[in-house]
Amino acid sequence: MTQSFDPHARLEQLRDAIRHHEERYYIHDDPEVSDEEFDKLLHELERLEAEYPDLVTPDSPTQRVAGRAVEGFATVEHLAPMLSLDNAYTEQELRAFDERVRRGAGAGDAPVAYVAELKIDGLSLALTYENGKLLRGATRGDGTRGEDVTTNVRTIRAIPLSLRNGPAGRLEARGEVYLPRANFERINREMEDAGETPYANARNTAAGTMRNLSPALVAKRGLGAFIYQLVADHGPAQAGHSGNQRLADAGAPRTHSDTLRALAAWGLPVERHWRRCENVDEVAAFCAEWADKRQTLEFETDGVVIKVDDLALRDKLGTTAKFPRWATAFKFPAQQATTTLKAIEVNVGRTGAVTPYAVLEPVKLAGSTIGMATLHNAEDVARKDLRPGDRVLIEKGGDVIPKVVKAILPHPEGLPRSDPWQMPTTCPECGSALHRDEEEVVWRCENLSCPARIRRSMEHFASRGAMNIEGLGASLVDQLIEQGLVHDYADLYHLAADQLENLVVAPKEPRSERAVPRKLGKVGRNVIQELERSKSNDLWRLLFALGIRHVGEKAAATLARHFRSMDRVMSASVEELQTALEIGPVVADSVRAFASEPVNQQLVEKLSKAGVKMTTDLSEPTAEPVGPLTGKTFVLTGTLESMTREAATELLERLGAKVAGSVSKKTSVVVCGSDAGSKLEKARQLGVETWDEQQFRANIIKD
Ligand SMILES: [Zn+2]
Numbered sequence: 014m015t016q017s018f019d020p021h022a023r024l025e026q027l028r029d030a031i032r033h034h035e036e037r038y039y040i041h042d043d044p045e046v047s048d049e050e051f052d053k054l055l056h057e058l059e060r061l062e063a064e065y066p067d068l069v070t071p072d073s074p075t076q077r078v079a080g081r082a083v084e085g086f087a088t089v090e091h092l093a094p095m096l097s098l099d100n101a102y103t104e105q106e107l108r109a110f111d112e113r114v115r116r117g118a119g120a121g122d123a124p125v126a127y128v129a130e131l132k133i134d135g136l137s138l139a140l141t142y143e144n145g146k147l148l149r150g151a152t153r154g155d156g157t158r159g160e161d162v163t164t165n166v167r168t169i170r171a172i173p174l175s176l177r178n179g180p181a182g183r184l185e186a187r188g189e190v191y192l193p194r195a196n197f198e199r200i201n202r203e204m205e206d207a208g209e210t211p212y213a214n215a216r217n218t219a220a221g222t223m224r225n226l227s228p229a230l231v232a233k234r235g236l237g238a239f240i241y242q243l244v245a246d247h248g249p250a251q252a253g254h255s256g257n258q259r260l261a262d263a264g265a266p267r268t269h270s271d272t273l274r275a276l277a278a279w280g281l282p283v284e285r286h287w288r289r290c291e292n293v294d295e296v297a298a299f300c301a302e303w304a305d306k307r308q309t310l311e312f313e314t315d316g317v318v319i320k321v322d323d324l325a326l327r328d329k330l331g332t333t334a335k336f337p338r339w340a341t342a343f344k345f346p347a348q349q350a351t352t353t354l355k356a357i358e359v360n361v362g363r364t365g366a367v368t369p370y371a372v373l374e375p376v377k378l379a380g381s382t383i384g385m386a387t388l389h390n391a392e393d394v395a396r397k398d399l400r401p402g403d404r405v406l407i408e409k410g411g412d413v414i415p416k417v418v419k420a421i422l423p424h425p426e427g428l429p430r431s432d433p434w435q436m437p438t439t440c441p442e443c444g445s446a447l448h449r450d451e452e453e454v455v456w457r458c459e460n461l462s463c464p465a466r467i468r469r470s471m472e473h474f475a476s477r478g479a480m481n482i483e484g485l486g487a488s489l490v491d492q493l494i495e496q497g498l499v500h501d502y503a504d505l506y507h508l509a510a511d512q513l514e515n516l517v518v519a520p521k522e523p524r525s526e527r528a529v530p531r532k533l534g535k536v537g538r539n540v541i542q543e544l545e546r547s548k549s550n551d552l553w554r555l556l557f558a559l560g561i562r563h564v565g566e567k568a569a570a571t572l573a574r575h576f577r578s579m580d581r582v583m584s585a586s587v588e589e590l591q592t593a594l595e596i597g598p599v600v601a602d603s604v605r606a607f608a609s610e611p612v613n614q615q616l617v618e619k620l621s622k623a624g625v626k627m628t629t630d631l632s633e634p635t636a637e638p639v640g641p642l643t644g645k646t647f648v649l650t651g652t653l654e655s656m657t658r659e660a661a662t663e664l665l666e667r668l669g670a671k672v673a674g675s676v677s678k679k680t681s682v683v684v685c686g687s688d689a690g691s692k693l694e695k696a697r698q699l700g701v702e703t704w705d706e707q708q709f710r711a712n713i714i715k716d
Pocket of ligand 1: 361440441442443444445458459460463464465466
């Protein structure tokens, strides 16, 4: 290294270059360098910063992920209220909005110019920059107060940590965080591979991600962002102003179009399809154009936001109690289609759950061909009285899988209806009788050797959360079973490399014409290596992978910690099992039933002989943690909006509480998210205290 090397200058250079390429990639979708070249810059920066730790700045691209989980989100107040927008659903309503604006403007028949922007179907966000540096990111919350999600916002690569030539002082830039379609599909593929239920739509996934307590997870999701509003700081917040009075002093934008250009020039992500429209006709044309074209975008949009372009006129128009008078949101019509319901079939899951789905005459909807739709459960089919042969209305919202809205009656072609659909009484795969627990709406095939269940179980065994055997997905599992190479989990460990290399696998659901059946080759060798590696997995993974009913990841870890070896788990009585912290009677019974079954005993023996590890390295259970909630038992049920159930559990446990899976008299509190079902009922019956999510947040997170 020469004398003249100036680390400071090189660091600056690298940071500027990295930000430039981030912008090209994440905002303009037009990279100038390859991923490798970009990584090289990033690595050089990391190395240099490691060497000169004093020169690390908070806005360095290496500082995006804080890496530590946060305890909860603090509440922050917005500079000015984040108002929602009035909606227009038809062109007529759009023209009525224009009438009101022109009347308010006193413009007579003279047209008013608008800016039309695509409405991003995501989560609203307010970014605060101070002297050009990102200070804070907050969710919309109730409009006045939101949650401080800065650590998560920093992980979004489209959002600059510092502005390029931004104005001095404090400013708030507002926009929307969203999950790009491609990332949403990738996440769902991963969920499916892991045997988990995929997310229904990108918007909720983005919202859930933003409110996740782990910035590392947020970074991995790959959120995008668009900014569309500027609010400058000028003393106490005023409702409904155009948001530019402070900057106006400094020769700042006088129109919304100029604002968008300024935001983009500072390096903020601005959605590029916005258009200035000279009158309402042009606005209507823009809305009509994008109602179709939106399928080509890489993000979900559910409408067009129309704003008066002249900021002075905005101030004149002001707001109502709820909405600004100078803007409206045109909602695209719901995407629906009609087709014929060819059949109602059922699908058998790993636990034997049998659920109906609709087989449709393929129809084009929202840019894709739809041949299947979800039907939830037998009761849903009965309630909608759907019958094979019906013409049906299907709808696709932001959800991946379209749903059947209703049957169109009478049949448009006057065809007679078939008899009401009946849930089959036997399993379509193995023919055994289906059963339904009294409390459940789900019908099940109870046959453990049911081929459908075995296929799904095998997928679960290999999934990321269980034995984590990469490459052993649904199509390979199907082939292995079909060709008789594998009958149970243990057989997997007797596969030879050449058997797998020469195996021909057809893609399960061909996504393109290139997806043709092919020999596994090298992939097969990798699977063998993965299998070999999985032998040394900890006992808890194996316990979870076996698919014992009611034994999730957490119960598996508890059993492993407490009993230390498979032998001891298999030989424990129901009473002994319950001596483990948090193992209740339901899990204990289920483990005992599994262990008593000779087939399962042989299976475990076979796995052990194959060299699969039967012990744990987890630490022994320590004395109960002491915290403000020590001695209390919580049960979580339903979906929490603001955090995952895992995050909530972790939080409670850190405070000393036990988190149990079922409600009993000993339960202290049941926390009920949306769609809380039987557990909420049970809590009410037993007189156990229940909290909704708001109470949970107020009492536990204290925001
Ligand atoms: Zn079956």
